[in-house]
Amino acid sequence: MSAVVDTHAHGHGDDHGAHHGPYGGLMRWITTTNHKDIGTMYLWFSFTMFMVGGVMAMVIRAELFSPGLQVVDPDFFNQMTTMHGLIMVFGAIMPVFVGFANWLIPMQIGAPDMAFARMNNWSFWILPFAGILLILSFFMPGGAPGVGWTLYAPLTVQMGIGMDLTIFAIHLLGMSSIMGSINIITTILNMRAPGMTLMRMPLFCWTWLITAYLLVATMPVLAGAVTMTLTDRHFGTSFFNAAGGGDPVLYQHIFWFFGHPEVYIIALPGFGVVSQVIPAFSRKPLFGYASMVYATSAIAILSFLVWAHHMYTVGMPVTGQLFFMYATTLIAVPTGVKVFNWVATMWKGSLTFETPMLFAIGFLFLFTLGGFTGLVLSLVPIDIQLHDTYYVVAHFHYVMVAGALFAAFAGIYFWLPKWTGRMYDEKLGQIHFWLTMIFFNITFFVQHFSGLAGMPRRIPDYPLMFETWNKVSSIGAFGFGLSQLLFLYVVLKCIRSGEKAPDKPWEGADSLEWTHLPTPVPYHTFDPQPDLR
Amino acid sequence: MMLKKLLFGALGLALCGVALAAEWNLQPAASKIAADIHWVHEMVMVLVLVLFVGVFGFMFYSCYAHRKSVGHKADQFHENTTVEVLWSVIPAIILVLIAWPVTKVVIAQKDTSHPDLTIKATGIQWKWAYDYLNGEGEGISFLSTMTTPRAQIEGREAKGENYLLEVDNEVVVPVGKKVRVLTTAADVIHSWWIPAFGAKQDAIPGFIRDIWFRAETPGVYRGQCTELCGKDHGFMPIVVRVVSQEAYTKWVGEKRALLAKAADDETKTFTLAELKSRGEKVYAANCVACHQASGKGLPPTFPALDGSKVVTGAQAAQIDVVLNGVTKNGAPTAMVAFGKQLSNVEIAAVITFTRNNWGNSTGEAVQPADIKARRK
Numbered sequence: 076m077s078a079v080v081d082t083h084a085h086g087h088g089d090d091h092g093a094h095h096g097p098y099g100g101l102m103r104w105i106t107t108t109n110h111k112d113i114g115t116m117y118l119w120f121s122f123t124m125f126m127v128g129g130v131m132a133m134v135i136r137a138e139l140f141s142p143g144l145q146v147v148d149p150d151f152f153n154q155m156t157t158m159h160g161l162i163m164v165f166g167a168i169m170p171v172f173v174g175f176a177n178w179l180i181p182m183q184i185g186a187p188d189m190a191f192a193r194m195n196n197w198s199f200w201i202l203p204f205a206g207i208l209l210i211l212s213f214f215m216p217g218g219a220p221g222v223g224w225t226l227y228a229p230l231t232v233q234m235g236i237g238m239d240l241t242i243f244a245i246h247l248l249g250m251s252s253i254m255g256s257i258n259i260i261t262t263i264l265n266m267r268a269p270g271m272t273l274m275r276m277p278l279f280c281w282t283w284l285i286t287a288y289l290l291v292a293t294m295p296v297l298a299g300a301v302t303m304t305l306t307d308r309h310f311g312t313s314f315f316n317a318a319g320g321g322d323p324v325l326y327q328h329i330f331w332f333f334g335h336p337e338v339y340i341i342a343l344p345g346f347g348v349v350s351q352v353i354p355a356f357s358r359k360p361l362f363g364y365a366s367m368v369y370a371t372s373a374i375a376i377l378s379f380l381v382w383a384h385h386m387y388t389v390g391m392p393v394t395g396q397l398f399f400m401y402a403t404t405l406i407a408v409p410t411g412v413k414v415f416n417w418v419a420t421m422w423k424g425s426l427t428f429e430t431p432m433l434f435a436i437g438f439l440f441l442f443t444l445g446g447f448t449g450l451v452l453s454l455v456p457i458d459i460q461l462h463d464t465y466y467v468v469a470h471f472h473y474v475m476v477a478g479a480l481f482a483a484f485a486g487i488y489f490w491l492p493k494w495t496g497r498m499y500d501e502k503l504g505q506i507h508f509w510l511t512m513i514f515f516n517i518t519f520f521v522q523h524f525s526g527l528a529g530m531p532r533r534i535p536d537y538p539l540m541f542e543t544w545n546k547v548s549s550i551g552a553f554g555f556g557l558s559q560l561l562f563l564y565v566v567l568k569c570i571r572s573g574e575k576a577p578d579k580p581w582e583g584a585d586s587l588e589w590t591h592l593p594t595p596v597p598y599h600t601f602d603p604q605p606d607l608r
Numbered sequence: 609m610m611l612k613k614l615l616f617g618a619l620g621l622a623l624c625g626v627a628l629a630a631e632w633n634l635q636p637a638a639s640k641i642a643a644d645i646h647w648v649h650e651m652v653m654v655l656v657l658v659l660f661v662g663v664f665g666f667m668f669y670s671c672y673a674h675r676k677s678v679g680h681k682a683d684q685f686h687e688n689t690t691v692e693v694l695w696s697v698i699p700a701i702i703l704v705l706i707a708w709p710v711t712k713v714v715i716a717q718k719d720t721s722h723p724d725l726t727i728k729a730t731g732i733q734w735k736w737a738y739d740y741l742n743g744e745g746e747g748i749s750f751l752s753t754m755t756t757p758r759a760q761i762e763g764r765e766a767k768g769e770n771y772l773l774e775v776d777n778e779v780v781v782p783v784g785k786k787v788r789v790l791t792t793a794a795d796v797i798h799s800w801w802i803p804a805f806g807a808k809q810d811a812i813p814g815f816i817r818d819i820w821f822r823a824e825t826p827g828v829y830r831g832q833c834t835e836l837c838g839k840d841h842g843f844m845p846i847v848v849r850v851v852s853q854e855a856y857t858k859w860v861g862e863k864r865a866l867l868a869k870a871a872d873d874e875t876k877t878f879t880l881a882e883l884k885s886r887g888e889k890v891y892a893a894n895c896v897a898c899h900q901a902s903g904k905g906l907p908p909t910f911p912a913l914d915g916s917k918v919v920t921g922a923q924a925a926q927i928d929v930v931l932n933g934v935t936k937n938g939a940p941t942a943m944v945a946f947g948k949q950l951s952n953v954e955i956a957a958v959i960t961f962t963r964n965n966w967g968n969s970t971g972e973a974v975q976p977a978d979i980k981a982r983r984k
């Protein structure tokens with residue numbers, strides 16, 4: 076291994092401090108081992124997938140605008156909901172935070188690059204192929220799988236060859252995530268600058284360290300679940316088929332043993348971003364740093380003990396329901412600690428409200444709302460009533476969109492000056508925030524009502540009593556989708572013609588990338604490492 | 609013109625108002641469990657609202673009062689052990705306090721013992737089969753399929769009041785009696801749900817689960833399948849009609865008589881025309897969702913029958929497919945075994961229909977006796 080590292084250091088020796096990579100053009104991106112290049116590619120990949128998944132959401136909302144079937148047939152509708160979920164979770168939200176990790180972790184801990192630079196290249200370049208496989212499934216006979224992103228057995232057995240492509244895509248995505256996680260864990264544990272103790276690291280690094288462990292622990296479980304689906308489909312096994320001695324519910328147990336930690340895999344890096352942004356714009360240190368670290372760890376550990384709260388209606392014994400209910404409500408405690416800490420960080424600060432802070436506050440407000448509906452759903456009797464209704468759809472979009480996506484927007488606006496060397500248009504950024512905030516709530520808040528009133532999820536058509544809220548929701552969704560084009564414009568405008576950014580554009584920012592590095596950051600940084608003792 | 613627009617606008621708003629009033633909360637409870645769910649939900653919502661207002665009261669006050677633009681200087685405190693312990697312990701205590709009453713509801717909801725009536729609900733792509741297993745009405749069995757016409761779904765006709773929530777055979781139960789519903793499925797996972805009863809239970813192929821309800825007021829209660837089960841997941845409603853004890857006894861008598869009458873004479877030899885017209889009805893109720901009215905199917909998952917080698921080939925092969933379904937690697941496919949769902953007469957009729965409709969013209973009449981002979 077050391078030989079590889081040596082060659083790498085030697086080969087790039089001449090370029091230290093230069094602003095460009097060893098190759099020009101496309102080859103730079105294909106062959107790069109630079110954490111900043113790879114981070115950039117992750118970010119653009121996830122934005123592309125965000126757009127693809129977004130178009131699918133628009134199709135779904137167009138069909139649901141009115142009762143009756145107007146736009147698509149029920150089969151295609153199911154394919155849309157399935158692929159929207161898979162693409163947003165695995166193609167958009169997970170990679171965007173890996174992009175952040177690549178860009179920021181080495182800079183925040185004072186390391187020159189990621190620990191395994193070539194594996195880093197590979198873990199990115201697997202992703203486009205996985206994305207292509209997912210999208211190719213639409214062009215197979217029978218189309219993409221229409222089984223929901225959870226891929227429940229035995230419906231998966233009825234699907235066409237698109238299902239197999241999806242399974243292989245998930246294998247690839249899993250490999251990519253595991254490699255990325257090994258890289259992050261190794262980098263954080265071994266490559267911190269002298270004096271950068273674990274408990275001095277910015278919270279973003281902490282949340283990613285914990286997330287990476289969650290990924291290494293759970294992605295193989297998902298791979299196992301989909302592989303069993305594959306062998307049930309083609310090789311005569313009966314893991315999930317009662318006629319052969321299997322059990323369809325076994326699939327759900329395995330899937331959610333991955334699926335619940337996955338919720339935190341998506342949420343924790345967002346917590347980390349927000350924990351950098353809020354102190355910076357409050358001009359005040361993060362309140363309760365140590366308790367933040369412990370709360371994050373507690374959430375991660377508890378996330379392995381609550382999976383069956385997604386399955387209260389499968390008919391588990393009463394003791395099972397009670398255990399999972401108690402364990403789930405327990406997560407409210409460390410999550411509450413985090414929310415209280417963020418509010419306490421703002422308390423008696425000196426607040427300004429630039430776009431990153433607006434998105435961070437939006438995150439705090441709406442994520443907490445999603446957390447509260449999570450508490451409501453954790454209670455077995457209410458969950459049995461609301462399971463698989465639009466209430467659940469509203470709940471997890473508050474967590475995924477207002478949680479993870481808002482945090483990602485906050486982070487992008489926050490670090491864009493450091494990454495590009497230019498400032499974004501503050502006014503347009505704020506307009507983007509308000510449009511996103513308003514349309515998000517129009518889209519999803521009303522879905523709580525549809526769900527309470529009894530509208531099941533994943534249906535292409537609905538009884539007349541649900542019409543009002545579906546109309547409102549669809550209008551909100553179209554607005555939300557269009558608003559994201561403004562985001563693309565703001566980013567492109569920043570890259571092309573933004574004003575030059577100072578080394579430290581945010582007064583309260585205090586991690587190494589702001590205090591120790593110029594803007595824009597050079598291609599190679601922290602070689603040699605800074606001494607922080 | 610202007611006035612007309614305004615009037616319509618006002619009418620629209622008024623209608624919206626009515627809609628708002630009807631659909632922003634849980635459906636009215638028709639059982640004790642549903643009432644308990646309402647109560648738990650309201651209790652938690654109050655708690656959540658108080659916490660929400662409290663936490664964000666602090667946050668928004670801070671946003672207002674501690675702005676840099678009004679010259680607020682930042683304090684530099686970043687720890688306070690007392691506060692941190694308090695805001696960990698107090699939520700934990702609140703959770704324990706909630707857990708107690710909720711646990712009682714969970715235990716009550718799970719107690720399916722000593723039912724007055726037991727009904728098995730079998731989810732089938734995409735309809736429900738009901739068998740009255742125990743109690744008054746024992747032995748009654750029927751299929752329950754959505755009756756909303758395609759024309760309403762495709763917008764060629766005005767949508768009726770119970771659009772997507774109407775079935776040919778409703779589940780009828782007596783008021784005030786404890787009804788235990790056993791759920792299972794023939795193909796993939798479905799989920800049986802009546803919101804007004806607070807009763808939802810997944811129906812899992814190969815396994816039997818149960819749930820119970822005791823309806824407190826007569827009426828018609830409607831729900832939908834709540835587990836994604838493929839193409840027509842949105843089109844397999846559940847309708848329960850709760851009636852008085854006398855009306856229930858009467859219904860049981862009528863249903864029994866009807867079932868006896870409907871038991872066709874399997875030994876009879878029918879004419880081609882008789883079989884075709886009966887078969888068309890069977891096809892519309894059981895086959896059309898996948899194989900389509902045109903007989904063209906939705907390939908490759910749902911193959912065409914028009915011009916199909918199976919349908920125009922040997923009778924025995926087609927009878928086997930309809931009776932036993934199609935399996936792939938030992939696992940059932942969307943083509944389920946209709947042998948358990950349909951009578952010999954119905955299967956004979958529908959096979960005759962498919963062999964003599966669209967472009968198919970075998971001219972053969974398949975008789976119930978042929979079906980009976982191939983049953984294993």
